[in-house]
Amino acid sequence: MKPAKAKVGQLRIIAGEWRSRRFSFTEQPGLRPTPDRVRETLFNWLSSDIQGARCLDPFTGSGALTLEALSRGAAWALAVDLNRDVVTTLRGHLATLGCSHAEVRQENGLALLGTPPAEAYDIVFLDPPFHQGLLEPACTALEEHDWLAAEALVYVESELAPGRLTLPANWQLHRDKRAGQVWYSLWRRQS
Secondary structure, three states, X not given: OOOOOOOEEXXXXXXXOOOOOEEXXXXXXXXXXXXXXXXXXXXXXXXXXXXXXXXXEOOOOOOHHXXXXXXXXXXXXXXXEOOHHHHHHHHHHHHHHOOOOEEEEEOOHHHHHOOOOOOOEEEEEEOOOOOOXXXXXXXXXXXXXXXXXXXXXXXXXXXXXXXXXXXXXXXXEEEEEEEOOEEEEEEEEOO
């Protein structure tokens, strides 16, 4: 009996330098790429902030948010994931695009946030696996270990409505929406 073939997912870069480029990734348990419609809304929210921004994606998964940010003019992105296949695939996508202003690390995102960075980030994408209790500790670690620039923006994707999340007191809700059972919100850090 043959082993089951791994399912392959697709993602499309919506806008920017690499607009309409499509990439495949191997589907993994708990991997939920941010849908095109949600990414389009998010990057409309970020339109005046993305150019030249330093972006952090500590639970990158398919890499859709990192790729979209870089395509739209982010100066630098650090993408992190524990899964070796995910990391290898995203590195391959960046190589295909000839992108040299990003780093992809195979590492535990929450553990990484527990250490101080070399430099603060302007935009952070937080879309950890759901129902694992990772989101709120990640938010706390971002503040406690100085990952955020003075007025950083933090995108949060969660199974909980923004009002039910316990986030740092100096984060102000900027925008939020719901897509099916997923809440997504953008928070602005007040220095």
